Structure formats: structure tokens, C-alpha cells
Amino acid sequence: MLGLELAYWQQALIKVGAVMTVIPLGALILGYVFLLKMMSHMQSRLGPMEAGPHGTLQLLADAGKFLQKEDIFPARSDRTVFALAPVVVMVSTFLLYLVIPAGPRLIVEDLDTGVFFALAVGSLSVIGVLMAGWASASKYSLLGALRAAGQLIAYELPLVLAVVGVVVQAGTLSLQGIVHAQADGEMFGFGGIGNPYVITQFVGFLLFMVASQAELTQTPFDMPVAESELVAGYMTEYTGFRFLFFFMAEFGSAFALSAIAATLFLGGWYLPGVNGDLADYLGPLVLGGKIMFVAFLIFWFRFTYPRFREDQLQTFAWKYLIPLSLMNIVATGILKVVF
Amino acid sequence: MTTTAPASEWQQAAYIAGQAADGRVNIEIETEGMSLNIGPQHPATHGTLRIVVRLDGEQVVWAEPVCGYMHRGYEKLLEVRTYPQVNTLVNRIDWMSSFANEVPFILAAEQLMGVEAPERAQWIRTIFFEMSRIANLTLFLGDMGVQLGALTPVFYAFRDREHVLNLIESATGGRFHPNYDRVGGLKEDLPKGWVDECKGVMRRVRDFCDQMEDLLVGNEIFQTRTRGIGVITPAVALSYGLSGANLRASGVDWDLRRDEDSPLAWKHTEFKVWTHPDGDSFARYWVRLQEVRESASIIDQLLDGIPAGPIMAKVPRIIKVPAGEAWCHTENPLGEMGYYVISQGGLGPFRCKVRTASFNNISILPWLLRGVYVPDVITILASLYFILGDIDR
Amino acid sequence: MSSTPEDPTTAEPAAPEAATEGQPTVEAAPEPAPEPEPVDEVREAMVSSLREVLGADVVSHHIADGDVIVRVAPTAWRQAGQVAHDLLHMDYFCFLSGIDWMPAPAMGGKAVWDPAGVDGAEDTVEEGVAAEAENGTWVTGAAGGDTRFQVFARLYSTTRHIGITLKADLDEGSPAVATWTDLYRGADWHERETWEMFGFQFDGHPGLRHMYLPTEFEGHPLRKDFPMLAREVKPWPGLVDKEPMPGEGDEAETEEAVSS
Numbered sequence: 001m002l003g004l005e006l007a008y009w010q011q012a013l014i015k016v017g018a019v020m021t022v023i024p025l026g027a028l029i030l031g032y033v034f035l036l037k038m039m040s041h042m043q044s045r046l047g048p049m050e051a052g053p054h055g056t057l058q059l060l061a062d063a064g065k066f067l068q069k070e071d072i073f074p075a076r077s078d079r080t081v082f083a084l085a086p087v088v089v090m091v092s093t094f095l096l097y098l099v100i101p102a103g104p105r106l107i108v109e110d111l112d113t114g115v116f117f118a119l120a121v122g123s124l125s126v127i128g129v130l131m132a133g134w135a136s137a138s139k140y141s142l143l144g145a146l147r148a149a150g151q152l153i154a155y156e157l158p159l160v161l162a163v164v165g166v167v168v169q170a171g172t173l174s175l176q177g178i179v180h181a182q183a184d185g186e187m188f189g190f191g192g193i194g195n196p197y198v199i200t201q202f203v204g205f206l207l208f209m210v211a212s213q214a215e216l217t218q219t220p221f222d223m224p225v226a227e228s229e230l231v232a233g234y235m236t237e238y239t240g241f242r243f244l245f246f247f248m249a250e251f252g253s254a255f256a257l258s259a260i261a262a263t264l265f266l267g268g269w270y271l272p273g274v275n276g277d278l279a280d281y282l283g284p285l286v287l288g289g290k291i292m293f294v295a296f297l298i299f300w301f302r303f304t305y306p307r308f309r310e311d312q313l314q315t316f317a318w319k320y321l322i323p324l325s326l327m328n329i330v331a332t333g334i335l336k337v338v339f
Numbered sequence: 340m341t342t343t344a345p346a347s348e349w350q351q352a353a354y355i356a357g358q359a360a361d362g363r364v365n366i367e368i369e370t371e372g373m374s375l376n377i378g379p380q381h382p383a384t385h386g387t388l389r390i391v392v393r394l395d396g397e398q399v400v401w402a403e404p405v406c407g408y409m410h411r412g413y414e415k416l417l418e419v420r421t422y423p424q425v426n427t428l429v430n431r432i433d434w435m436s437s438f439a440n441e442v443p444f445i446l447a448a449e450q451l452m453g454v455e456a457p458e459r460a461q462w463i464r465t466i467f468f469e470m471s472r473i474a475n476l477t478l479f480l481g482d483m484g485v486q487l488g489a490l491t492p493v494f495y496a497f498r499d500r501e502h503v504l505n506l507i508e509s510a511t512g513g514r515f516h517p518n519y520d521r522v523g524g525l526k527e528d529l530p531k532g533w534v535d536e537c538k539g540v541m542r543r544v545r546d547f548c549d550q551m552e553d554l555l556v557g558n559e560i561f562q563t564r565t566r567g568i569g570v571i572t573p574a575v576a577l578s579y580g581l582s583g584a585n586l587r588a589s590g591v592d593w594d595l596r597r598d599e600d601s602p603l604a605w606k607h608t609e610f611k612v613w614t615h616p617d618g619d620s621f622a623r624y625w626v627r628l629q630e631v632r633e634s635a636s637i638i639d640q641l642l643d644g645i646p647a648g649p650i651m652a653k654v655p656r657i658i659k660v661p662a663g664e665a666w667c668h669t670e671n672p673l674g675e676m677g678y679y680v681i682s683q684g685g686l687g688p689f690r691c692k693v694r695t696a697s698f699n700n701i702s703i704l705p706w707l708l709r710g711v712y713v714p715d716v717i718t719i720l721a722s723l724y725f726i727l728g729d730i731d732r
Numbered sequence: 733m734s735s736t737p738e739d740p741t742t743a744e745p746a747a748p749e750a751a752t753e754g755q756p757t758v759e760a761a762p763e764p765a766p767e768p769e770p771v772d773e774v775r776e777a778m779v780s781s782l783r784e785v786l787g788a789d790v791v792s793h794h795i796a797d798g799d800v801i802v803r804v805a806p807t808a809w810r811q812a813g814q815v816a817h818d819l820l821h822m823d824y825f826c827f828l829s830g831i832d833w834m835p836a837p838a839m840g841g842k843a844v845w846d847p848a849g850v851d852g853a854e855d856t857v858e859e860g861v862a863a864e865a866e867n868g869t870w871v872t873g874a875a876g877g878d879t880r881f882q883v884f885a886r887l888y889s890t891t892r893h894i895g896i897t898l899k900a901d902l903d904e905g906s907p908a909v910a911t912w913t914d915l916y917r918g919a920d921w922h923e924r925e926t927w928e929m930f931g932f933q934f935d936g937h938p939g940l941r942h943m944y945l946p947t948e949f950e951g952h953p954l955r956k957d958f959p960m961l962a963r964e965v966k967p968w969p970g971l972v973d974k975e976p977m978p979g980e981g982d983e984a985e986t987e988e989a990v991s992s
Binding site: 140 | 397712
């Protein structure tokens with residue numbers, strides 16, 4: 001990329017390093033901007049102000065606090081499973097970052113089946129959640145885990161089906177290819193700003209946003225972590241750095257899903273008029289901006305709406321979202337052939 | 340006691356797998372249902388209330404509240420206190436609307452003594468009573484949102500409640516426990532400028548109610564979560580002794596401010612008593628929302644006409660109430676609160692039965708929670724609105 | 733609702749001054765009869781309805797100051813509730829509790845409400861209380877009472893805006909009365925609490941168990957002979973602990989303490 005000839009192992013190391021940096025960084029930024037500051041201002045309060053200017057270092061302080069806590073295992077918990085569960089969730093988040101393009105040549109691994117890989121890997125977290133709930137040996141955790149399993153699996157389908165519309169329109173499963181398709185495409189003959197699929201796939205965008213809200217277990221779909229009912233759902237018994245894993249996984253996934261949404265619907269790293277090497281430098285920034293926009297939507301909904309009940313949630317997914325997404329695919333297919 | 344060795348884990352797993360393979364047995368397995376403790380430490384119960392539920396999946400099969408984690412023995416305590424000391428203690432029964440707890444007791448004592456507080460005191464008492472209602476119910480309006488998952492409205496509630504509490508503090512010295520009422524009147528008069536400030540605060544309270552209506556009442560998810568949940572029919576409600584907004588939300592038109600002749604100044608105001616025919620959680624929220632608006636309107640009407648005069652009647656320094664029995668009840672924010680004061684001529688009551696609203700309101704839970712989903716249990720608890728001090732005394 | 737004798741509503745004209753001081757009393761003009769006390773017709777009618785059905789079981793009643801208290805025989809407790817519900821339209825269950833008429837035993841040497849020793853207090857509690865406590869009869873309140881224990885309940889009619897308090901005497905040795913649970917569902921919890929606090933048995937109650945106190949608790953706290961531990965330790969009105977401000981007050985003592 002930078003004109004260097006690197007051996008495979010060196011490339012691999014750099015890629016791993018990049019992913020390991022971006023995830024906590026992304027989680028921190030999202031957490032600070034949206035959880036700490038945007039939520040506080042929406043609730044007419046200031047939020048953390050002490051650690052760092054305007055509380056910017058608050059999350060680092062929190063991370064430090066979590067790391068120095070005692071490592072507690074509930075008495076009757078299954079230790080191995082209990083310890084592995086956060087790792088599974090984290091790993092599923094990490095794997096998501098492999099296919100997100102930040103520039104024409106800034107991608108960890110440009111898989112031809114990028115979208116498929118991303119969606120498959122993103123659904124691994126369900127196992128981690130179930131492991132966490134079961135191994136905690138607590139009824140509240142179990143309730144939370146069972147709710148989570150039902151919800152996450154139910155909302156996988158609208159997520160996937162919404163993406164199918166984009167794939168049909170772009171003609172490729174590779175995320176880099178989808179960005180190029182949006183960059184090079186034209187809307188009704190006007191090629192100035194490319195063809196962001198948010199306009200043609202508006203229904204798909206909405207479906208994807210709703211489904212990703214559910215996948216991230218954010219209100220209004222946060223039954224698994226219903227704070228006022230189950231204390232913390234499947235995460236109740238987790239303290240210290242294990243809880244930090246869950247926390248980072250949650251915000252890391254939010255970052256990743258926002259990135260995928262930005263890539264699939266808003267054009268990813270593409271900025272109209274920017275081509276060539278400049279795109280490599282501006283790409284991450286552009287993508288970052290689009291991620292912030294999508295994440296803003298996600299968190300804005302989170303702080304405004306009450307939560308659905310579990311059966312209402314399931315009804316919503318199975319009776320409304322899935323038929324809608326199927327119709328979206330059919331419509332896309334027809335229009336793709338016609339035009 | 341069995342003498343065979345317990346089966347090893349592998350054997351147990353093999354047994355279960357064998358059973359599972361036999362589909363017939365699976366269907367006929369009778370599972371016991373999971374027994375769950377909601378509380379006593381729980382974000383949803385307003386304090387240390389414990390509800391033991393037996394669940395079948397997510398449905399409640401049997402529920403029973405276990406009270407007493409905050410039992411302070413009020414009725415025994417009040418027997419060894421003088422009347423002014425009782426007043427202080429009694430503030431702490433329903434701590435969200437403390438002034439409202441003092442009033443029925445003071446009225447009962449005044450009735451036995453034959454003392455009438457001056458007009459000015461009665462008007463100011465009414466104003467403070469309604470302000471304590473606002474302080475209590477605004478919290479409810481925000482808190483119901485939190486129980487359902489909407490995190491934001493409760494912050495607005497706290498923000499706007501602060502103004503009410505500041506007003507109470509400026510006149511009485513205490514935000515939560517004003518201890519302002521005295522047998523024969525009030526402790527002291529209002530500070531200068533209080534009336535104007537109060538008018539400004541009432542405007543804020545009305546704006547807050549409009550905000551809550553926008554944020555929560557009209558929200559589709561809120562409606563889906565609360566409509567039809569926890570329906571209480573009027574006959575059952577009366578039989579259990581439900582009172583206050585819980586009763587009015589079931590359609591029973593009964594409000595002690597309007598229907599009982601009280602020395603306080605409600606008879607000088609015009610206000611509407613809101614009822615709702617549905618009897619579900621949404622109705623209870625809606626009725627309380629309207630009640631806050633009515634309280635603000637009552638206070639506005641009263642502020643304009645507080646009569647001048649003394650703030651305290653002529654009572655001896657040491658209060659000794661002649662022998663007798665008096666029952667006095669008022670429409671407190673949580674419901675009907677009353678004191679049955681039995682005096683035998685001493686410095687303190689001989690027996691004082693404290694009738695609190697939340698005790699009866701919560702007694703309906705075993706009947707109400709049967710067949711309800713776990714999230715709806717939270718909704719119902721939030722909508723019934725109790726304060727632990729009121730239940731446990 | 734106070735049970736003090738009511739003053740006539742009109743003042744009697746002052747007797748002629750001549751009729752004093754040992755002179756043969758002159759026949760003063762016949763004093764106008766005091767106006768009859770206003771009869772609370774509605775409440776009198778309520779009592780009559782109860783009496784019609786229960787007859788002699790309505791032992792006594794007291795109507796004053798806008799309230800009515802009726803004492804019924806304990807065997808008619810359930811029936812009284814039924815009559816109140818059906819005939820008097822008492823649809824709202826307010827509360828049910830108990831009264832222990834025994835004066836609290838002297839604690840730390842003083843009866844709890846005996847103000848002797850308090851600044852400015854004039855006289856003590858009625859002598860009758862102390863005397864009758866000695867010979868075993870209790871001073872009971874409105875509508876009287878023959879025994880130490882009474883159960884009392886309050887009902888209300890939301891349609892007529894009128895309430896009634898029902899009382900019943902209970903046997904001291906084994907206080908028991910029928911339950912109201914099938915009549916008013918709210919009575920369930922109130923009877924549990926009354927059983928817990930006083931020890932009254934409610935026959936037919938689905939399950940009398942502790943309301944507030946732990947299961948292993950022994951004793952019935954609201955009975956007057958259940959000691960109030962705080963008052964055992966620190967008798968009423970409590971010791972007046974007044975410490976001198978630091979620096980002033982008993983410097984002589986501290987010097988002594990230092991030097992000794």
C-alpha cells in the first residue's frame with residue numbers, strides 16, 4: 001500500500017494491530033460522544049466533566065477501574081464457560097472489522113464474500129450471550145439470555161434480507177465492490193454524487209437500522225438487558241474486566257454495524273470528487289463521519305423510546321419486518337431487471 | 340435417605356439425553372416453574388419490596404409480595420410520642436409527599452381539641468398539600484418511563500421537581516421533610532416573594548406535563564406496553580380498598596377533596612376530578628398526569644386569594660388533646676391516607692392507627708399479577724405507584 | 733367524632749345575680765330549654781338499619797361530629813360487615829385493625845403520657861385511667877367497650893360519601909372473630925397485620941401469617957404489654973443530655989480530672 005514490500009507475516013501483524021487499535025478506539029469514541037455526552041445533553045444534564053477536558057478521558061478512567069477489580073466467579077457458575085463467554089462476544093466483534101473498507105486500498109481483507117462473511121460472523125455473538133446467561137447460574141441472567149437468544153436470532157433475518165437488496169443492486173457481495181458500485185453509479189443519469197443506496201434502497205436502510213438496533217440490544221429492543229427488570233440481564237454477574245469485554249463488544253459492534261450500514265447505504269469511504277491516493281487518506285475520515293451519523297441515529301432512538309415487550313418484539317420482527325424485507329428484495333429484483 | 344451413590348454427571352447427562360430422545364416423555368414432563376424474587380434490591384420496586392413470583396416461562400403463575408423490609412413500627416412509636424413529635428415522625432411515612440402525611444393527623448388532633456386553625460393557615464396548608472402532590476406525581480410521571488425503558492423523561496421530571504422542592508424548602512426549611520404543620524396552624528408564615536415564585540414554578544410544572552404528554556403518552560411503544568395491562572375492575576378495586584388515582588383510573592368517581600367537608604381550602608377552588616374508564620396501566624398514568632395539571636391549577640387559584648391573618652391559633656404551649664376518638668382522612672397523592680387517633684387526655688395519642696394508601700394498593704398484587712408476563716409485572720408495579728414507607732410504615 | 737359531652741348550641745342566659753350566696757334562692761325565670769342537639773339523621777338511620785337486622789347484637793353506638801361508631805357483639809362481626817356492605821352500600825374497604833385498651837405500663841417509673849416533671853405541665857392524666865387499670869377494667873373510648881381488646885374496621889360508601897366504624901369486643905384470653913376476607917378482599921392483608929400485631933385470630937382466614945415481621949418473631953408488638961425497648965432503656969421523656977460547648981462550661985472539672 002505504501003510502496004513497501006512486506007512479507008505476509010508482517011502484513012498480518014499490521015492488520016491485527018490495526019484491528020486491535022480501531023476497535024477500542026471506535027468503542028471509546030462512540031461511547032464518549034453518544035453515551036456520555038449526547039445522552040446527557042438530551043437529558044438536560046452535563047455528563048462527566050472531571051476526567052480530562054469535558055470528561056473526554058472518562059472512559060479510559062472507567063477502563064482502568066474495571067481492570068483493577070476483583071475477578072469474581074459466582075459460586076455455582078460454570079467457570080470455563082463463564083470466562084469464555086465475553087471472549088466469544090468480543091471475537092465476533094473483532095471479526096466484523098476484517099471486511100470493512102476504509103479506503104480504496106485500506107481494507108484488512110478484501111473478501112469476495114465480504115457481506116456474507118460479516119453477517120455470518122456477526123451472529124456468533126448469540127452463542128456468547130447464551131453462554132454468559134447460562135454460566136452465571138442466576139435466574140435473572142438466564143431469563144436475559146433466553147430473551148436475547150430469541151431476539152437476536154429473530155432479527156438476524158431482517159438484517160440479512162435488507163442487505164440482499166443492496167447486494168442485488170450492486171451485483172457483488174464484496175464490500176469494497178459495493179462501495180465502488182455506489183461511487184461509480186449514477187442516479188437517473190446524474191453521476192455527480194454517485195448512487196448511494198440509501199435513496200434507492202430506502203426501505204432496506206430502514207430495515208437495516210431497525211434490525212441493527214435489535215442486534216445491538218439497544219432500546220427499544222433491549223429486553224435482554226432490561227435494566228429496570230433484570231438488573232443487567234445476561235451481564236448481571238459479570239464484573240471487572242469481563243464486564244469491560246461486554247461493554248467494549250457492545251460499542252465495538254455498534255461501531256462495526258454503523259460502519260457496515262455506512263458502507264452499504266451511504267457509500268462508505270467515497271466522497272464525490274475525491275479519487276486516487278487522496279481517497280486513501282480521506283477515506284477513513286469520510287467513513288468516520290458517516291459512521292457518526294448512523295450511530296447518532298441508533299443512540300438517539302435508544303434514549304427516546306421505551307422498550308418493547310418480548311412478544312411484541314417478536315411479532316414485530318416476524319410479522320412485519322420479514323415480509324417487508326422480502327417484498328423489498330422482490331421489488332429490487334424487478335427494478336434491477338427492468339432498468 | 341438413599342444409600343446408593345449419586346449418579347455421576349455423565350450418567351445424569353446420558354439419562355437426560357435418553358429421555359429427550361423419547362419424544363413422548365418430553366411433552367408430558369411437568370416442569371415446576373421457576374421461582375423468582377423480584378426484590379428486595381431491585382431497580383423497579385420503589386424501595387425494598389420483595390415480590391416472590393412463580394414463573395412458567397415468562398408468565399407469572401403465582402405472585403406474593405413480601406413486605407416488612409422497611410417496617411419501622413410506626414403505630415407503636417406513635418404511642419410514645421407527644422403530638423408535635425408525632426408530626427415529625429409522620430412526615431416519613433410517605434416521604435415523597437411529606438407534608439401531605441402531616442395534615443390528616445393534625446386535623447384529627449385539632450378536631451379532638453376543638454381548635455380551628457385560622458383561615459390563612461388552612462389556605463397555605465392546602466397549597467403545600469397540593470405542592471407535595473405535584474412533587475410526588477411528577478416523579479411518578481418520569482419514573483414510569485424508566486420502568487418501561489425510556490431513560491430520558493425521568494431527568495426532566497427531576498429537573499422540574501427541583502423547583503417545587505426549592506419552594507417547599509424556602510418556606511419550611513426542608514425539601515423532603517418539611518415538618519411544617521402544627522396543631523392549630525403552621526410553624527411560620529411564608530417568606531416574602533414566595534407567592535410570585537410559586538406562580539412561576541406552576542408554569543414550569545404545566546410545561547413539564549405537556550412535555551410528558553408529548554414524550555410518553557403519545558408514544559406508540561408506551562401505549563403498546565401499557566394499554567390493556569393490569570386491568571382492575573371497579574368492584575374489585577373497591578373491595579381491596581384501592582384509592583386515589585388507581586381507583587379513579589378504574590372509573591370510580593371519588594375524590595376526598597371534593598366529596599368530604601374538610602377544613603382545608605379546597606372548597607374555595609374549582610377543580611376537575613379525572614377518571615378513566617379503562618382501569619389499565621395507561622389509565623393510571625393518564626389520570627395522574629391530569630391530576631398534576633389540576634394541582635397546578637388549584638395552587639394558582641389559591642395563591643391569588645390567601646387571606647391575611649394569623650398563621651397559628653391560640654393553643655397552649657404543651658399540647659394536650661382531650662379524650663376522644665377521631666378519624667381524619669385526606670386525598671393524598673398515593674391515595675386515601677387517614678389516621679384514627681384515640682386520645683385519653685395525655686400528651687400523646689393512646690393509639691393511632693395509620694391507614695396508608697399503598698398498603699391496600701399493593702394487596703391487590705396477588706390477584707392482579709396472575710397470568711401476566713414478567714415485563715408487564717414491572718409495568719403494573721410502576722403504574723400502581725407505591726412508596727415503601729407507605730406500605731411498611 | 734369526639735366523645736366529649738357536647739355543649740348546648742345556645743348559651744344559657746345568665747341566672748339572676750340574686751340567686752347566689754346563701755340567700756334563699758329566688759325562683760328565677762324558667763330558663764329556656766337548651767336547643768336540642770342536631771340529630772344526624774342519616775347516621776341515625778344507618779344505626780337503625782343495623783339494629784333491624786342484627787337486633788341485640790348492636791351493643792352500642794356513638795354519633796358525633798360527622799361520624800358514626802357502632803359496637804357489635806363479636807359473634808355478629810361478620811354479619812355486621814355483610815349488612816354494612818349490602819344495606820348501607822359500604823362498598824369501599826378502608827382498614828381493619830385492633831385496639832388494646834390497657835394503659836401502657838409505667839416505663840421507667842412514669843406512665844408514658846404522664847407529663848409530671850415536664851416544664852409547664854399542669855395536671856396529669858385522668859385519675860380514672862390509673863385507678864381502673866388497677867382494678868382491671870379499662871377506660872375504653874367511643875361506643876364503649878367491655879374488654880381489653882377490640883377489633884375495629886372502617887368502611888366507606890363511595891356513592892353516599894359516608895363512612896362507618898365498626899367495633900367488636902374480643903375475649904382477652906383468646907381473642908377471635910370471623911374473617912371478612914370473602915366479603916372485602918382487602919381485609920386479607922389487614923387481618924394478617926392485626927393478627928401479627930395483636931394476636932387476634934380470624935376464623936376462616938385463608939392463611940394468617942406474618943405481614944411485616946420475620947417468621948420466627950415471637951410476641952405481638954402492638955399489645956401494650958409488649959415492651960418498647962427504646963423506652964426501657966431511656967424512659968420518657970428521655971434524659972436531657974446537654975453538653976457544654978467546648979471551651980466553656982465545666983473547666984474546673986476537666987482541670988480536676990487532669991490533675992487527679
